[in-house]
Amino acid sequence: MEVQEEFSIDDTETVIKSAIGSVLTDADYKPAKINDWSNNIISAALKGLQSLNRPYKYAITVILMQKNGAGLVSAASTYWDAEKDGVSKVMWENQTMHCVVTVYGTSVNIDTKEDEELDTTTA
Secondary structure, eight states: OOOOOSOOHHHHHHHHHHHHHHHHTTOOOOGGGHHHHHHHHHHHHHHHHHHTOOSEEEEEEEEEEEOSSOOOOOOOOOOSOTTTOEEEEEEEEOSSEEEEEEEEEEESOOOOHHHHHHHHHHO
16 A cells, blocks of 8 residues: 655545544533643544554644634744645634634655665665
8 A cells, every 4th residue: 555645735624624523513612621622632633644644743733712703813834845744724613612723744754855866876
């Protein structure tokens, strides 16, 4: 079985949506549950991402906010290999809360031009 090496936004979003759904379906906003919900979403997302069998390390953030008319602005800046690494964000809401989950995937396979040259000269 061939391992797919690129970061797939579509596959990652599917995993995130499933993780959110498994934790927050039918939930009403309760401040006391935020830590548990966040940890459970992250845990479910990491398990799903691991099942994709891709050579990545993942960092996941979860924002849970009561739905009360207030605004939320979120930004991120990354410095990485844009051809291999990636980011995926899913926004979800129900009647009482907003949820934003962001997954950052960094490839564990690092190729350099020197490595490629060595591979072709020793072949």
